[in-house]
Amino acid sequence: MNFSKIAIIGGGNLGSSIAKGILSLDELSKESLVICEKRKHRIKYLEDTGFRVIDNAIEMAVKDAEIVIVSVKPQQFTSVLEELKPNLKPDQILVSTVTGVSLSEISDVIGTHPTVRIMPNTAIEIKESMTCICFNNTSEEQEEKTINLFEQLGKTILLQEDLLDAVTVLGACGIAFALRFVRAATQGGIEIGFSAEVSEFIVSQTVKGAAQLLHENHSHPEAEIDKVTTPQGITISGLNEMEHQGFSSSVIKGLITSYNKLVYMERNNKQ
Numbered sequence: 001m002n003f004s005k006i007a008i009i010g011g012g013n014l015g016s017s018i019a020k021g022i023l024s025l026d027e028l029s030k031e032s033l034v035i036c037e038k039r040k041h042r043i044k045y046l047e048d049t050g051f052r053v054i055d056n057a058i059e060m061a062v063k064d065a066e067i068v069i070v071s072v073k074p075q076q077f078t079s080v081l082e083e084l085k086p087n088l089k090p091d092q093i094l095v096s097t098v099t100g101v102s103l104s105e106i107s108d109v110i111g112t113h114p115t116v117r118i119m120p121n122t123a124i125e126i127k128e129s130m131t132c133i134c135f136n137n138t139s140e141e142q143e144e145k146t147i148n149l150f151e152q153l154g155k156t157i158l159l160q161e162d163l164l165d166a167v168t169v170l171g172a173c174g175i176a177f178a179l180r181f182v183r184a185a186t187q188g189g190i191e192i193g194f195s196a197e198v199s200e201f202i203v204s205q206t207v208k209g210a211a212q213l214l215h216e217n218h219s220h221p222e223a224e225i226d227k228v229t230t231p232q233g234i235t236i237s238g239l240n241e242m243e244h245q246g247f248s249s250s251v252i253k254g255l256i257t258s259y260n261k262l263v264y265m266e267r268n269n270k271q
Helices: 013-024 040-049 058-062 074-087 103-110 122-126 140-151 161-191 196-217 221-228 234-244 247-269
Strands: 006-009 033-037 052-055 067-070 093-096 115-119 129-136 154-158
Touching: 006 013, 006 058, 013 033, 013 040, 013 122, 033 040, 033 058, 040 052, 058 074, 067 074, 067 140, 074 103, 093 103, 093 140, 103 115, 103 129, 115 161, 122 129, 122 161, 129 140, 129 161, 140 154, 161 196, 161 247, 196 221, 234 247
Parallel strands: 006 033, 006 067, 033 052, 067 093, 093 115, 129 154
Antiparallel strands: 115 129
16 A cells, blocks of 8 residues: 555545545554544544544644545635645645645645545445546655555546546546436336345346446447347347437436536636
8 A cells, every 4th residue: 555644534425435445455554544523423423433533633633644635525625724734744645535626726725735636436435436636746656656545446547637527527426327327227127026125136236247348348338238239129129218218318418417517616616
C-alpha cells in the first residue's frame, strides 16, 4: 500500500466505504486508519463497525497521516479546508472526493499543496470501484503511491479535471442506475415464476458476468449481444420490446438529466 497512516475526514456512505475497502486489503491496522466525524449517530455506527473514530477533531485526525482523504458534502468543504490548512504538513497528500470543487478552488483556500481529486463509487468497499483521478502539485512518487492505493480498490483512470462532473454521473451515480436495472429485472423474474431471492441472485450474477465479458474480451456490448440473439428468437424479441418502450433513450436521458443538474448546482453555488 505504501501508506502507514491514513486519515478520512467525513464518515458518511462514501467515506466509510473507502475505509472498509482500505482495511480489507489487510495491509493497514485499524489503529492506523482514523475517521474524523462529528455526527453522533454516525460516530456510533462507525465505532460499532470497528473503526477508530475521532469526534470532530481534525487536528488530531491528520496528525502523522501520510494521506488525508476528505469526503464531506460540497457545502461543508470550504470550512473543512480552512480547518485543515494550519494542520497540513507539506508532504501530506490531500485527496478530495467532493463533487464540484476544483483543484484551483482548493488551492485558493490551502495554497500550493499536493492535492488529488478522485471520483470513486461505493463499490470501493469491496475493491471493485471505478476511480477517476487527477493531480495538482504532486510529485511523481506521490502520484504513483496514490494510484497504487486506489488500483488495489478497483480500477483507476487518469482524467483531465473538466471530465470529473461527467465521471460523477457515469461512474458514481451509475451504481444506482445499474442497480435499478437489477431491481427491475428481479421484479420481472418474480412475474415469471421465481422467488425474490432466487430472481435477484440470477440477475445480479448475470449482470456481473455481462460486465466481465466486456472486460475480459475487450469487446463491444453489441458484439456480445449478437452472440445471444438468434433469428426470430426470444432474446431479440425482448430487446426490441424494451427499445420500443424507450429503454436506451431513458438511460441516456437519465444520465444527461443528472449531469445537467450537477452543472446547474455548481453554477448556483459559485454565484
